[in-house]
Amino acid sequence: MAKFVFVTGGVVSSIGKGIVAASLGRLLKSRDYSVSILKLDPYINVDPGTMSPFQHGEVFVTEDGAETDLDLGHYERFTDTSMSRLNSVTTGSIYQAVINKERRGDYMGGTVQVIPHITNEIKERIRRVAKNTNPDVVITEIGGTVGDIESLPFLEAIRQFRKDVGRQNVLYMHVTLVPWIASAGEMKTKPTQHSVKELRSIGIQPDILVCRSDRPIPATLKHKLSEFCDVPEQCVIASIDAKSIYEVPLLLEQEGLAQQAIELLQLEQRQPDLSNWQTLVDRLYSPKNSIEIAIVGKYIQLSDAYLSMVEALRHAAIELSLDLNLKWVNSEDIEVEGGEKYLKNVDGVVVPGGFGSRGVDGKIAAVEYARNHQIPFLGLCLGMQCSVMEWARNVAGLKDANSAEFDPNTPNPVINLLPEQHDVVDLGGTMRLGLYPCRLAPNTLAKRLYEKEVVYERHRHRYEFNNAYRNLFLENGYAISGTSPDGRLVEIVELPSHPFFIATQFHPEFQSRPSTPHPLFKGLIQAAFNKAKSGESATSTTSQRIAISPGINISEQVIVADADRDPILNATTEVKY
Incomplete structure (x- = not known):
């Protein structure tokens, strides 16, 4: 069966969970593992199609016509794998599906609740990706940060998921911030400690910490994070700011991210082939x-x-x-x-x-x-x-x-x-x-x-x-x-x-x-x-x-609108709307 990696984030938003998830996908593909990446977004919109670019940024469109978060673009570009509407899930789409089932009587008159109905729907969306695309590894990014009230149903669902599919088939990865405090002249681990404490309070113990920073993290700080967060020291992965997002997979490979993930998921360790990616980055920088x-x-x-x-x-x-x-x-x-x-x-x-x-x-x-x-x-x-x-x-x-x-x-x-748009009423x-x-x-x-x-x-x-x-x-x-x-x-x-x-x-x-x-x-x-x-x-x-x-x-x-003729013929037409 497929293995499952869940990527959560702490301290602040926009910390780079999407790039980390996409980079792990790239590293696994370089080892000849097939990958699909899923984004769980906590907003109540059914999809971002009607959201302002100023609030949400780009709307990425998949081959099957889903309007999705821009992270799916990163997933596709890094893994060279086309995503679909299965790879994008929002709170709005989950609640819409559950309410539709309730209206049809699927719950046999039972009281519909967040647990188990909402969490079961979330888990079903994750399983659906594994079933329909049949990858070796499904990477799931949970939007927002730990502690956001709207993210709680997703976090509860992924907590349950390890029990459902077996401990050896699930990996929790937490992306967090290790800031440099200029006035103190040192890096601080407290934001990460509190973020992990919040995650553990809802029943999830991270297996790997990916620590974002603007400079190298000393070994002493990695040891401290290992001790306070109960994560093996080799699983405290530094993710230093890079000049380009395309360098990130190479930096994470040097830190041993994929090696640790493969070991924890009990997959076969394989030699990566990142030569083409390295050439890409070399050309970018020269x-x-x-x-x-x-x-x-x-x-x-x-x-x-x-x-x-x-x-x-x-x-x-x-x-x-x-x-x-x-x-x-x-x-x-x-x-x-x-x-x-x-x-x-x-x-x-x-x-x-x-x-x-x-x-x-x-x-x-x-x-x-x-x-x-x-x-x-x-x-x-x-x-x-x-x-x-x-x-x-x-x-x-x-x-x-x-x-x-x-x-x-x-x-x-x-x-x-x-x-065909003349009678359309809904915008989304x-x-x-x-x-x-x-x-x-x-x-x-x-x-x-x-x-x-x-x-x-x-x-x-x-x-x-x-x-x-x-x-x-x-x-x-x-x-x-x-x-x-x-x-x-x-x-x-x-x-x-x-x-x-x-x-x-x-x-x-x-x-x-x-x-x-x-x-x-x-x-x-x-x-x-x-x-x-x-x-x-x-x-x-x-x-x-x-x-x-x-x-x-x-x-x-001039192309003619005539199904019985070759559309490249040199004919003219005045087809009007």
Whole structure:
């Protein structure tokens, strides 16, 4: 049967439980053990899909369309394993399931209580991951900190779990803080002692302590923690702040985390193969050149709102041995002061996703600046929609063009609501979510970058390109390089006359991995490096940056919505929403 590791946190939130869980997953995979990682979030929302990015950060989308915590992105990137809705559990989803069972009469008229009904539902979700994915090890991270009242049902459930499946099949790992007190000139163990005391008061004795600190932890302090927390000294693992999260697995391997976990779980000790990961980190820390990419967004006060996108950019930069400098630009500032001030000297521009009208005109202005000044550009989701609105207003002459999301009465809704969204009332979990196929048109930048006929990407949106404007879009020199297989939905647009100008309705950042950068991000970073390296005008370098035949027949980019015909045929249509 599967082995189970439970990761709890103490003292403060944001201590890095997700990175520790993901790092342990990486170390186990390096020993050829299969891993699945589960996140138990204590908030009462059913999922984070309706939560503000300022409060929660990025919403990560799985292949099967679950809106989840951003830690699942770390799990996927570190273990190179796709997660699903089974890997994300919230208090809201647990209570919703229990109430639905009560309404159906599943409890035979019994009184529904936290124990056993809520705790049993939590344990069932953990078992479900083991049953459906059949991993060697299931790692479960419990959100929040020990002592949070909302976390108590989860902690009680995992306390019971060891009794249910056997002591040798369960490992408790506690991540805690060992702070340096500058005024005293020493590190303090009391926060960890109190955190472990709180954990033990509810019946959980940690097997491994992972101690976060900003400097090495002396052996004397490890011994002290071992004595006070009743944890073997070799199981007191130091987790020192690293320059990059990708170095953390290597540091934890040096501390013996995986070796101790494997021993406690009574698994076979195997020799790890971390050579590729070590090469990744070496390349990250020894770049040969540098580039600057501007991210024009509306949530830049909290970079976690764009976490997967930042990591995707970083993956591509590592692959190309480049030092990535990010310039965070508030789109509202561009609305007031224009793009010249913020984008003049950057090597590339990314306009990411988002919701609501605030700052959209600044994003559109950023697209215009990148287009006019031949700066490599990548638009994602709302960024793609902004590129369409920019084309409509500034190229096609439709000055009042807009998205129906921002102006339902616009006479030119170049971005319109998906047909299946018209009768949707609930906001949570009702968008176009998850993995969908996209067919690529020949002789396009997208096809050259992907080198495939059909790709699969993850979506999270309600609005799409309005097909009523498809022909006008093509007549102005743009290309539709990717659509749904039936040709109905426009998924990728690009500007062939530009050095690198491409935008997607989906979120490619969710598929990027440290070892396999996403081709769109790799293409952007390469184009940005070419721009930085050449120092030439965009006009003189266009042909060397994008390998597309100069004589593209624009009609070849039009995809027909006809199931009986090849969707790449050179036919035209005016399918309207």
